[in-house]
Amino acid sequence: MLAEVSYLLKLHPNLSFGCSFGKRRTRNKKSSTEIEQILQKIGFFSAIGRPAPTSMPLEGVAVWEQLSGSLADGSLAASLLNNLPNSISKRSKAHLYKGAIEAMANSVDHAYPVEAGDNSNAENRWWMLVGKKQNSITQIVCDLGVGIPVTLPKKHEEGTLTKIFRKIGVLGSCDAELIHASTFIKRSRTNLPYRGKGAADIRSITEHFPSALLSIRSNRGCYVVAGLAHPGKIRDGYEEIQGTKGREWSASYNGSIHGTMIEWTVSLKDLEA
Amino acid sequence: MKKIFVTDFSEFPGPRYINLGPDSGELFRKTVLLREIEKNNGELAVVLDGAFGYGSSFLDEAFGGLIRDGVPKEIVLKICENLVSEEDPSLKLEITQWVRDAIAHKES
Numbered sequence: 001m002l003a004e005v006s007y008l009l010k011l012h013p014n015l016s017f018g019c020s021f022g023k024r025r026t027r028n029k030k031s032s033t034e035i036e037q038i039l040q041k042i043g044f045f046s047a048i049g050r051p052a053p054t055s056m057p058l059e060g061v062a063v064w065e066q067l068s069g070s071l072a073d074g075s076l077a078a079s080l081l082n083n084l085p086n087s088i089s090k091r092s093k094a095h096l097y098k099g100a101i102e103a104m105a106n107s108v109d110h111a112y113p114v115e116a117g118d119n120s121n122a123e124n125r126w127w128m129l130v131g132k133k134q135n136s137i138t139q140i141v142c143d144l145g146v147g148i149p150v151t152l153p154k155k156h157e158e159g160t161l162t163k164i165f166r167k168i169g170v171l172g173s174c175d176a177e178l179i180h181a182s183t184f185i186k187r188s189r190t191n192l193p194y195r196g197k198g199a200a201d202i203r204s205i206t207e208h209f210p211s212a213l214l215s216i217r218s219n220r221g222c223y224v225v226a227g228l229a230h231p232g233k234i235r236d237g238y239e240e241i242q243g244t245k246g247r248e249w250s251a252s253y254n255g256s257i258h259g260t261m262i263e264w265t266v267s268l269k270d271l272e273a
Numbered sequence: 274m275k276k277i278f279v280t281d282f283s284e285f286p287g288p289r290y291i292n293l294g295p296d297s298g299e300l301f302r303k304t305v306l307l308r309e310i311e312k313n314n315g316e317l318a319v320v321l322d323g324a325f326g327y328g329s330s331f332l333d334e335a336f337g338g339l340i341r342d343g344v345p346k347e348i349v350l351k352i353c354e355n356l357v358s359e360e361d362p363s364l365k366l367e368i369t370q371w372v373r374d375a376i377a378h379k380e381s
Contacts, residue, residue: 072294074285078325091361097326105288105330203328 002044002066003127003259009047010123017048041134042066042129045259064131068197070124072105080130085139087270095208096139100128102263104142109262110155111145135268142261147219148182149175156185169243175221176250180241183216183223202262206230211267218260222235222251230269274311274355277305278301280323280353288329298334306339306352321358321365329367336368337366 009015019039034054041064045052065083065213069076080094104185128141145151153161153172161172164184170177183203201227206212210229214271215222225248227231238249283296283307290299309317311381321327339349353369 072288072297074283074287074294074325078285094361098328101288101326101328102285102330105293105328108288109290114373149284265337 002042003068003125003142003144005047006068007125011218013108017050019045019048019050036217038064038188039257043165064129066127068105068127070108070126072108072126074100074101077104078099078201080128081104084132084248084271087268088137089270089273092209092266092273095205096137096266096271099202099264100139100141100204107141107143109146109259110145110151113151114156122129132236132268136265137268137271138263138265140261140263142259143258145174147236147256147258147260148216149178149219149221154183156269162184175219176223176252177221179216179218179221179223180248180250183225189228202264205264205266209266209270212264214262214264216262217257219256219258220253222253224251225250233270274316274318276318276320276322276357277308277309278323280320281331283324285325286327286331288328298338299333302338302342303336307342310339310344310348310352310374315344315351315356317352318355318357318361319352321356322360327364329371332364332368333371333375337371340372340375340379345374349376 007016009017034146042067051249053201061069065080067076074097075095081096081100084093096140104126108124110123111126124143126141126143129138161181164181165172165177168180168184170180172178172181181201185200202216203214206214206225206227210227211231212227213224214226214232215224222238224234224238225244226234228247230247234249238251240246241248243249279301282301285296286298287294287296288300291297306317306319316351324348336349336353339352340346348368349372353365353372356365356368
């Protein structure tokens with residue numbers, strides 16, 4: 001939402017936004033306050049030029065930090081990761097950094113192709129959020145690009161994709177399957193077989209941190225993979241992928257999110273090891 | 274043997290290519306590795322410790338890119354052997370694998 005609003009305001013600086021919580025505010029005041037605090041923390045109210053509602057800090061509310069950029073700048077990723085608790089090991093931060101820099105680079109390099117023309121958001125902008133809630137850390141990198149299902153078939157040889165489709169038992173016929181396939185890309189670009197590898201780094205989060213849950217949403221699909229120590233339960237609406245022993249899921253949406261959002265959540269216990 | 278500290282280049286190693294962001298693997302290869310290989314006849318010990326972290330793309334472009342740039346494989350493999358990575362020993366294995374992949378691709 002922040003990404004969309006920021007982009008719209010860049011296109012139309014005179015656009016005016018309002019924000020209201022409607023009836024829910026009276027029904028579940030704690031929930032509304034929590035949402036207000038999160039929106040305030042990530043800079044939503046300042047983005048729309050509205051004063052932030054005044055509310056008392058709530059315990060247990062996720063502490064979110066966010067920033068965005070148009071280059072894959074490691075110092076920015078590090079600045080967010082450095083806000084995480086000191087108990088998190090240097091090696092764990094290095095691994096989160098590895099996933100973040102690759103996700104940022106993917107947004108800059110692939111999400112906004114020149115040929116997309118007017119359909120592209122033109123600026124290679126990414127947004128990154130890092131949040132701590134109780135016993136886990138969540139990291140999100142998103143962009144408003146053309147999406148993995150569009151870029152994947154253009155960037156990779158048909159033969160490479162066919163091999164991956166066979167390996168994971170999909171046809172590559174919907175967005176969720178294409179996203180799933182993209183996490184196995186170790187080499188990319190038709191005539192530059194040494195490019196790529198970023199998606200494998202992102203997927204490796206679940207191998208490095210057994211408690212991790214990785215979700216990749218792009219356009220009309222979502223692919224989710226859990227580490228071996230994750231409880232293996234996720235929200236309704238996801239279908240378990242056959243042969244994954246309850247570790248991987250996918251979902252298809254009627255509408256597109258018009259971009260890509262990569263999110264991983266890891267327990268503090270894993271990160272402190 | 275000349276010691277090269279990656280942290281003298283950057284504490285925050287970046288993406289693969291220069292056009293994608295600061296402190297890229299391409300920039301490290303071109304402005305540090307290739308020059309030092311030439312000056313020191315390939316006798317380098319690259320110290321990876323101290324940086325915030327490394328994306329695979331940075332490592333592949335910096336070290337695998339040496340093979341693609343025509344540096345003899347014997348020199349690049351020697352550099353791999355002499356890598357110093359006490360904080361994360363797996364980086365040494367990863368870099369060696371990218372270099373071997375680049376050799377295999379070049380020779381195929």
